[in-house]
Amino acid sequence: MATKKKTELDLQLNKDQLKASIVRHLRSTLGTSEQKASPQAWWKATAAAVNEQVYERLTRTQQTHFNKDTRAIHYFSAEFLMGRLTSNNLHNLSLYSVCEEALRELGLELTDLCEQEPDMALGNGGLGRLAACFIDSLATLNYPAVGYGLHYEHGLFRQEIQDGRQIERPDSWREYGNPWEICRPESVQEIPLYGYVETVFGDKGGLKKVWHAGRKIKGVPWDIPVVGFGGHTVNILRLWESRASEFFDWDVFNAGGYVDSQAEKAQAETISKVLYPNDETDAGKELRLIQQYFFCACSIKDIMRRYKRVHGSDFSNFAAQIAIQLNDTHPTVAIPELMRVLVDEEDLNWDAAWTICYQVFSYTNHTLLPEALEKWSVNLFEKVLPRHLEIIYEINARFLGDLVEAKWPGDDVIKAKLSIIEEGEVRKVRMGNLCVIGSAKVNGVAEIHSKLVKEDLFPEFAALWPDKMCNVTNGVTPRRWLLACNPELAALYDEVVGKEWPLQLDKLRGVVKFADDKAFQQQFMTIKRHNKEKLVKVIKAETGIEVDANAIFDIQIKRLHEYKRQQLNLIHIMALYRRLLANPDYDMHPRVFIFGSKAAPGYKLAKDIIYAINKLAERVNNDTRIQGKLKVVFMPNYRVSLAEKMIPAADVSEQISTAGYEASGTGNMKLALNGAITIGTLDGANIEIVEEAGAEHCAIFGLNVDEVKALKARGYNPYDFYYANSELKAVLDWFDTDYFTPGKPGELSSIKRSLLEGGDPYLTLADFAAYSEAHQLVDSWYRDPALWAKKAIINSATMGKFNSDRSIQDYVERIWKLERCKVG
Numbered sequence: 001m002a003t004k005k006k007t008e009l010d011l012q013l014n015k016d017q018l019k020a021s022i023v024r025h026l027r028s029t030l031g032t033s034e035q036k037a038s039p040q041a042w043w044k045a046t047a048a049a050v051n052e053q054v055y056e057r058l059t060r061t062q063q064t065h066f067n068k069d070t071r072a073i074h075y076f077s078a079e080f081l082m083g084r085l086t087s088n089n090l091h092n093l094s095l096y097s098v099c100e101e102a103l104r105e106l107g108l109e110l111t112d113l114c115e116q117e118p119d120m121a122l123g124n125g126g127l128g129r130l131a132a133c134f135i136d137s138l139a140t141l142n143y144p145a146v147g148y149g150l151h152y153e154h155g156l157f158r159q160e161i162q163d164g165r166q167i168e169r170p171d172s173w174r175e176y177g178n179p180w181e182i183c184r185p186e187s188v189q190e191i192p193l194y195g196y197v198e199t200v201f202g203d204k205g206g207l208k209k210v211w212h213a214g215r216k217i218k219g220v221p222w223d224i225p226v227v228g229f230g231g232h233t234v235n236i237l238r239l240w241e242s243r244a245s246e247f248f249d250w251d252v253f254n255a256g257g258y259v260d261s262q263a264e265k266a267q268a269e270t271i272s273k274v275l276y277p278n279d280e281t282d283a284g285k286e287l288r289l290i291q292q293y294f295f296c297a298c299s300i301k302d303i304m305r306r307y308k309r310v311h312g313s314d315f316s317n318f319a320a321q322i323a324i325q326l327n328d329t330h331p332t333v334a335i336p337e338l339m340r341v342l343v344d345e346e347d348l349n350w351d352a353a354w355t356i357c358y359q360v361f362s363y364t365n366h367t368l369l370p371e372a373l374e375k376w377s378v379n380l381f382e383k384v385l386p387r388h389l390e391i392i393y394e395i396n397a398r399f400l401g402d403l404v405e406a407k408w409p410g411d412d413v414i415k416a417k418l419s420i421i422e423e424g425e426v427r428k429v430r431m432g433n434l435c436v437i438g439s440a441k442v443n444g445v446a447e448i449h450s451k452l453v454k455e456d457l458f459p460e461f462a463a464l465w466p467d468k469m470c471n472v473t474n475g476v477t478p479r480r481w482l483l484a485c486n487p488e489l490a491a492l493y494d495e496v497v498g499k500e501w502p503l504q505l506d507k508l509r510g511v512v513k514f515a516d517d518k519a520f521q522q523q524f525m526t527i528k529r530h531n532k533e534k535l536v537k538v539i540k541a542e543t544g545i546e547v548d549a550n551a552i553f554d555i556q557i558k559r560l561h562e563y564k565r566q567q568l569n570l571i572h573i574m575a576l577y578r579r580l581l582a583n584p585d586y587d588m589h590p591r592v593f594i595f596g597s598k599a600a601p602g603y604k605l606a607k608d609i610i611y612a613i614n615k616l617a618e619r620v621n622n623d624t625r626i627q628g629k630l631k632v633v634f635m636p637n638y639r640v641s642l643a644e645k646m647i648p649a650a651d652v653s654e655q656i657s658t659a660g661y662e663a664s665g666t667g668n669m670k671l672a673l674n675g676a677i678t679i680g681t682l683d684g685a686n687i688e689i690v691e692e693a694g695a696e697h698c699a700i701f702g703l704n705v706d707e708v709k710a711l712k713a714r715g716y717n718p719y720d721f722y723y724a725n726s727e728l729k730a731v732l733d734w735f736d737t738d739y740f741t742p743g744k745p746g747e748l749s750s751i752k753r754s755l756l757e758g759g760d761p762y763l764t765l766a767d768f769a770a771y772s773e774a775h776q777l778v779d780s781w782y783r784d785p786a787l788w789a790k791k792a793i794i795n796s797a798t799m800g801k802f803n804s805d806r807s808i809q810d811y812v813e814r815i816w817k818l819e820r821c822k823v824g
Ligand code: RUG
Pocket: 125, 126, 127, 128, 130, 279, 280, 281, 328, 366, 367, 372, 445, 474, 662, 663, 664, 665, 666, 684
């Protein structure tokens, strides 16, 4: 008898079914009972019950994609900052309230169980979180997509604060098991490394290259199902774990070298052991290059396997079926790897292989900072990936010899600039140039950034290929960053504009007409107040600091970097403190400055800034003279799940990077969407936020991109600002005293030094006065509750553009040319 196909309705669980399923999993999957179960076990049983739904839909999705043989996007990223998945999956399956009720009947609170889940912190910051938002949107919009990355055993370090200083501790997100991942031993891959290249006679005549690997590593895939909102499409995020391969293990073992074989095994398994904690800087280490190659090679093999299952060795459809997006330069080595596979293993000639490659790849640039544009020494490349270096030389020779020579005949200066190889004492492979040369499209992540990529970073490439460069402004998923994290505001929006806004965020524009409505303002601000009260408790629990929800909550959450200018915020708080000490009646609305930030472990100045913030906090928070008008909080271990608690509670959003340095920013979007007012420079996506919300509803200050360039060109001297502004001078001189570090003068001096002797590369002092004025403006707005409510509402209601669904749709139209595939 033919089995009836399950319909969408059959899949939708009711409360009693879900409850029964949770209890069943508690007993049969977790091996415990309702009486004995720990909160961990309840959380895992709940996840297992949800997974029944997820897997059913995952199978359907995979069958549909296979049957229709769809073109798919493969998003290659060294980082996916997923955070927690329980609440997200429940929301996307429309099961959140059903689950809440089911658990309540079992005497449990869903929000408490969600706290059991460790964050999946497989990323540093914006770049990794963007990748997570994008795969959510791809599934939501029913696009066939696979995320490919690394299955780090330890994600970004856990930050502890001891005596004000950052201490890094290992993050063990899967120490006690993770219910959302599925190991797929049937799709294991083997990856070569090191060794040498031999030239032999090919079967079809002519010469052929053979790479004899010195070592092989096993890549074990772990799949994380990615549930689209509405639950139709469930794509996968496939993360590769490295293991020792039998290839070398047994050789050494049989030769009697058991201990050596164990050492090699440990080395192999080191590859996916830990995420490099550097945001925006290239570590330049052998292990990092191996990490990059390892996950790219596993992923290309995986793509090949799937393609060949349908098309055999006919590669004429490859570029029509496969699109690969390179998230920054980290996965660039995928380009020579695909060339190697096509030429060496599949016997295509160079031109045919290159034509395919060139159509398959596209590259997203996320930064203009020179230290983040990866360069690998040629020697290292040659040692680890000898065949790839040959392929890179060949790509380079053809590019320079044909295209560059045709456009700029005889111009060796341009050739040297565009070459993939940087000449010098240490010859280097420039991954940025390789990306541009090997990609069909190159995009920046906000209008201004894309303009600078074109005009300042890659001007010659833009002249050579005027249509290659484009922009896709970043976005964030409104499901996580409003629906799930701010349930009260989400419910209010449901009432006012209907329930479609999580998919069509532009619908929030319908709220603008209520921005002056007193009753609506009150509802909106009451929700903000509730969110602030919740954060007050979290702050108390995490830091012991008491703050008052009546104060303005002013939040700066992002990685610590000089260009992001936490030091500007810091010196401004010190200036406010001085004003209050000098005049206890100084007129300001009470303010709580809240920071959340991790510094790269080797970035000394960034760590000193964290220390200074904490020392300032100790002093200010315990100074009764200022009558609680100023509080400073540094929230330890900033991560996705903490962001979800901080963002809904923010009144003010600090987006104060030096203009021209923040490619986009995405925290700026999340904070504004949740009703925070931006204090910001005209940098990255701030510019587009201001365009949407209206300049009068944001506090914009400081030098713009052209002014920054002009000041630098004229010769910036921070001492000019130091001597001209007595308050600024006094604040900087304070760093040399022991006022904040009793008995230890000079402990904070490195910050002053960087701003004066160090030349203040990010123009902190130049923007200080304008920043201080912007704060005064914000303070004056806040004293008028109706005015503030109006601005907050307008900010939230006008952020529709920053839906990551819109970003994905832009990628589809401008770059990927994908078709949606409805899963029945
Ligand atoms: O710094 C950028 C952010 O401005 C941007 O919003 C984010 C996503 O596009 O990427 C960040 N980024 C850039 N993270 N790492 C890099 C350089 O590798």
